[in-house]
Amino acid sequence: MGKDLLTFTSKGIYCPRGDFFIDPHKPVHRAVVTHAHSDHARWGHKYYMAQQRNRHILKLRLGDIKLELKGYGEVTMINGVKMSFHSAAHVWGSSQVRVEYKGEVWVVSGDYKLEDDGFSGSFEPVKCNTFITECTFGLPIFKWRPQDNVYRDINDWWRRNSENAKTSILTAYAFGKAQRLIQNIDHSIGNVYVHKSIENVNNALIQDGAVLPEVFCTDPSIKKTDYHGSLVITPGYSFENTWLSAFHPCEVATVSGWIQVKGIKKKRRLGQGFVLSDHADWAGLNEAVRMTGADRVFVMHGYTDVYARWLRERGYRAAVVESLRIRE
Amino acid sequence: MRNFSNLLLDLENAADTSVKIDLLVSYFRSVDNSDKISTITIFTKKRPKRQVKARVLTEWAIEESGIQRWLFDECYNVVGDFSETISLILADHSNDTGRSLTYWIRYLQNLEGKDEYEKKLAVLEAWRQLDSQSILIFNKLITGGFRVNVTKNLIIRALASLTGKDQSEIAYRLMADWDPDSSDLGSVFNSEDAPENISAPYPFCQAYPLTGNPSNLGKIDDWVAEWKWDGIRVQLIKRKGRLFIWSKEDLVTDKFPELHSLAQHLPDGVAIDGELLPFKDGHPLPSSILRNRIKSKNVTKKMLKEAPAVIKAYDLLELDHRDIRDTGLVDRRTKLEELVNSILDQDLLQYSHNVRVRSWKDLDSLRKKSRTRLVEGLVLKHKKSAYHSDAKRGEWWKWNADPFSIHVVLMYVQIGRGQRIHSYTDYTFGVRDGNDLVPIAKVVARINDNEIWEINSFIEKNTLERFGPTRAIKPELVFELHFRGVQPSGRHKSGILLLDPEIYRWCREKKVQEVNLLTDLKQLIQSNG
Numbered sequence: 003m004g005k006d007l008l009t010f011t012s013k014g015i016y017c018p019r020g021d022f023f024i025d026p027h028k029p030v031h032r033a034v035v036t037h038a039h040s041d042h043a044r045w046g047h048k049y050y051m052a053q054q055r056n057r058h059i060l061k062l063r064l065g066d067i068k069l070e071l072k073g074y075g076e077v078t079m080i081n082g083v084k085m086s087f088h089s090a091a092h093v094w095g096s097s098q099v100r101v102e103y104k105g106e107v108w109v110v111s112g113d114y115k116l117e118d119d120g121f122s123g124s125f126e127p128v129k130c131n132t133f134i135t136e137c138t139f140g141l142p143i144f145k146w147r148p149q150d151n152v153y154r155d156i157n158d159w160w161r162r163n164s165e166n167a168k169t170s171i172l173t174a175y176a177f178g179k180a181q182r183l184i185q186n187i188d189h190s191i192g193n194v195y196v197h198k199s200i201e202n203v204n205n206a207l208i209q210d211g212a213v214l215p216e217v218f219c220t221d222p223s224i225k226k227t228d229y230h231g232s233l234v235i236t237p238g239y240s241f242e243n244t245w246l247s248a249f250h251p252c253e254v255a256t257v258s259g260w261i262q263v264k265g266i267k268k269k270r271r272l273g274q275g276f277v278l279s280d281h282a283d284w285a286g287l288n289e290a291v292r293m294t295g296a297d298r299v300f301v302m303h304g305y306t307d308v309y310a311r312w313l314r315e316r317g318y319r320a321a322v323v324e325s326l327r328i329r330e
Numbered sequence: 331m332r333n334f335s336n337l338l339l340d341l342e343n344a345a346d347t348s349v350k351i352d353l354l355v356s357y358f359r360s361v362d363n364s365d366k367i368s369t370i371t372i373f374t375k376k377r378p379k380r381q382v383k384a385r386v387l388t389e390w391a392i393e394e395s396g397i398q399r400w401l402f403d404e405c406y407n408v409v410g411d412f413s414e415t416i417s418l419i420l421a422d423h424s425n426d427t428g429r430s431l432t433y434w435i436r437y438l439q440n441l442e443g444k445d446e447y448e449k450k451l452a453v454l455e456a457w458r459q460l461d462s463q464s465i466l467i468f469n470k471l472i473t474g475g476f477r478v479n480v481t482k483n484l485i486i487r488a489l490a491s492l493t494g495k496d497q498s499e500i501a502y503r504l505m506a507d508w509d510p511d512s513s514d515l516g517s518v519f520n521s522e523d524a525p526e527n528i529s530a531p532y533p534f535c536q537a538y539p540l541t542g543n544p545s546n547l548g549k550i551d552d553w554v555a556e557w558k559w560d561g562i563r564v565q566l567i568k569r570k571g572r573l574f575i576w577s578k579e580d581l582v583t584d585k586f587p588e589l590h591s592l593a594q595h596l597p598d599g600v601a602i603d604g605e606l607l608p609f610k611d612g613h614p615l616p617s618s619i620l621r622n623r624i625k626s627k628n629v630t631k632k633m634l635k636e637a638p639a640v641i642k643a644y645d646l647l648e649l650d651h652r653d654i655r656d657t658g659l660v661d662r663r664t665k666l667e668e669l670v671n672s673i674l675d676q677d678l679l680q681y682s683h684n685v686r687v688r689s690w691k692d693l694d695s696l697r698k699k700s701r702t703r704l705v706e707g708l709v710l711k712h713k714k715s716a717y718h719s720d721a722k723r724g725e726w727w728k729w730n731a732d733p734f735s736i737h738v739v740l741m742y743v744q745i746g747r748g749q750r751i752h753s754y755t756d757y758t759f760g761v762r763d764g765n766d767l768v769p770i771a772k773v774v775a776r777i778n779d780n781e782i783w784e785i786n787s788f789i790e791k792n793t794l795e796r797f798g799p800t801r802a803i804k805p806e807l808v809f810e811l812h813f814r815g816v817q818p819s820g821r822h823k824s825g826i827l828l829l830d831p832e833i834y835r836w837c838r839e840k841k842v843q844e845v846n847l848l849t850d851l852k853q854l855i856q857s858n859g
């Protein structure tokens with residue numbers, strides 16, 4: 003693999019020719035970052051390069067970093083290697099990274115989904131020889147329903163709780179799922195509140211050019227009864243009982259792709275919830291791989307062994323990006 | 331079917347009993363009488379018979395979905411359940427045609443006696459007509475694997491609230507021989523036109539687990555202490571000359587022919603609460619023997635010879651056809667003792683004697699040694715207590731013996747079902763046997779998240795071998811396991827089976843040389859047998 007355009011090192015995906023890393027998980031000199039989730043954009047690199055929409059969100063997450071920003075499709079030459087960002091539709095500003103040298107093209111998918119959620123942009127298929135793809139949900143048991151059906155279920159649930167003078171609490175990732183919900187739920191049912199950490203993300207994204215419907219921020223000074231009938235969106239980790247008690251009586255639900263499987267739901271103590279994910283499902287992964295036209299595929303993140311084998315059986319040269327250890 | 335599958339989903343998510351009851355009541359209100367009956371039937375009485383083995387169903391699903399077997403197996407490893415795996419794989423193959431639960435139950439019943447090809451066609455057709463969640467339930471029903479986290483008591487309370495009748499009456503009716511094919515809830519719940527049922531047992535009175543100090547219960551003189559036998563709780567009933575033995579789940583009279591002679595000795599119109607035990611040469615044997623007997627089709631001579639059953643009598647609920655559950659415990663037990671003494675076959679029916687001590691402290695020391703008697707501990711009953719229709723806090727307490735404890739080493743781990751990234755939560759532990767290690771228990775880890783993370787990173791670095799989802803680990807991590815008991819087992823390499831093993835803690839300070847020996851456990855069997 004010595005001559006490969008991208009290699010897999012203990013620090014992450016590396017381009018020896020261009021001397022840069024993509025989403026490295028240990029401190030490096032030059033890091034190209036696909037999106038601002040913490041398992042991709044890590045702290046401690048010397049120079050960062052990211053897509054234009056990430057300035058304030060990266061600053062919120064990593065503080066003052068040396069950051070260079072590029073538009074979607076804009077080609078940057080790094081030591082003779084052409085590098086460009088292409089929409090991954092995973093979250094606001096999320097990108098695939100295309101790398102080209104002497105006509106050979108590699109694409110690193112980062113995290114992605116094919117469905118346009120109305121906020122995170124639409125997925126751009128990029129032709130390449132070698133595709134490095136995530137496969138978080140790389141099993142055929144993961145099939146997402148059309149998102150409108152899920153929003154309808156969420157709205158129905160919220161409306162029902164609202165009629166019973168209860169507060170509806172949704173737990174969702176602060177960056178990504180939260181904005182997708184804010185964008186798509188029916189604001190005519192009641193007020194929408196968000197946890198402070200989501201408010202911070204929202205403000206950063208708005209500075210980065212996003213447009214979001216108006217929401218309120220939760221606050222200890224707000225009376226319990228004022229929450230009744232409204233929807234509160236909060237990231238999972240703010241889930242202390244004392245925090246929750248401010249909203250009684252309430253119903254709590256999780257928004258996650260993992261809700262699909264009972265065993266996982268139980269193990270992760272997710273309780274009731276709605277199946278909605280910012281990652282591609284099984285069909286989405288296969289469609290993405292097909293659209294790249296690549297004949298070589300490396301897989302990472304999730305059910306890698308299975309997905310690589312599946313691809314091999316379909317004639318791809320596929321392998322698992324072993325050296326990467328990812329946690330979310 | 332959609333109503334029913336939504337109910338099950340909601341019940342799964344409901345945290346407390348009152349919410350569950352509300353869900354059941356509003357479900358019962360929303361479905362017609364035949365669905366009401368069908369629901370009560372599969373919750374409380376008999377579920378449809380198994381028509382197809384899970385293995386065979388899997389073959390059909392693989393064929394129908396067009397995915398490879400290995401891929402199905404991988405999915406199964408994550409989901410951990412055949413029925414659910416199939417339902418997820420087939421999720422977008424189907425269109426819900428909106429038929430009722432009763433329709434599908436009858437559909438299943440009609441498969442009885444059909445050959446496999448006909449069954450296959452019927453199953454494929456059903457899959458095409460159900461949504462994913464309903465396919466899951468259909469699969470559970472057809473493979474006989476339907477279980478639901480709804481106790482009979484919950485159903486009783488919901489039906490009581492729905493019909494305005496007493497819980498005890500509903501309970502009585504539910505236990506009786508009503509006809510699941512009748513289409514009218516009234517005929518089941520109206521005492522006027524319900525056929526008289528001579529076998530009906532009473533709802534079992536339950537004891538609450540005692541936590542904390544028993545001296546909080548007041549004077550020991552106000553209480554009766556009994557051994558808590560490790561068997562199968564039953565009611566022994568004789569009415570109109572016939573003998574009936576009810577477990578909490580079912581009528582099991584047929585499975586215990588050795589007890590049938592009691593019909594000649596017991597007076598008519600009695601109901602006795604007791605514990606069914608395998609008993610040989612004056613000693614109880616492991617209760618699993620009788621559970622297996624209940625599950626097996628035929629009762630063989632060998633079973634009767636190797637592990638004959640007896641009943642330890644706890645309580646008397648009916649005497650001379652009179653319900654005496656409201657008279658005080660002491661009175662009932664005096665009558666029970668007289669009754670047992672008056673019959674000839676006292677070996678088959680034994681009075682479960684009071685454990686007599688002067689103080690809670692003495693009782694506690696007896697409890698600590700209770701393992702040696704092959705009992706699970708003690709039950710404390712207030713002398714004035716009635717025999718309630720369910721658990722009534724404060725009157726009956728179970729005070730279990732402390733669990734056994736042992737040090738073991740982690741040998742194998744399996745990728746926890748459905749974990750997103752590798753998280754190893756099914757642990758196989760071993761003990762020392764000479765210079766070797768033998769696995770003795772597989773446990774689902776309940777360890778705090780920090781430790782799991784630490785243990786996982788140890789596993790990452792110390793995997794010796796991988797087979798499928800299982801990894802062999804360098805035997806270094808020592809844990810303390812607790813378990814309720816130990817039994818000889820021919821099916822396990824170690825020759826023993828631990829009952830209800832649980833991880834108590836991770837012992838960082840201990841080395842593999844300090845884990846217990848297999849002989850320690852074998853001695854435990856001997857000292858308890």
Ligand SMILES: [Zn+2]
Nearest residue numbers: 037039092113
């Ligand atoms: Zn991400």
Ligand SMILES: [Zn+2]
Nearest residue numbers: 039041042113
């Ligand atoms: Zn990620």
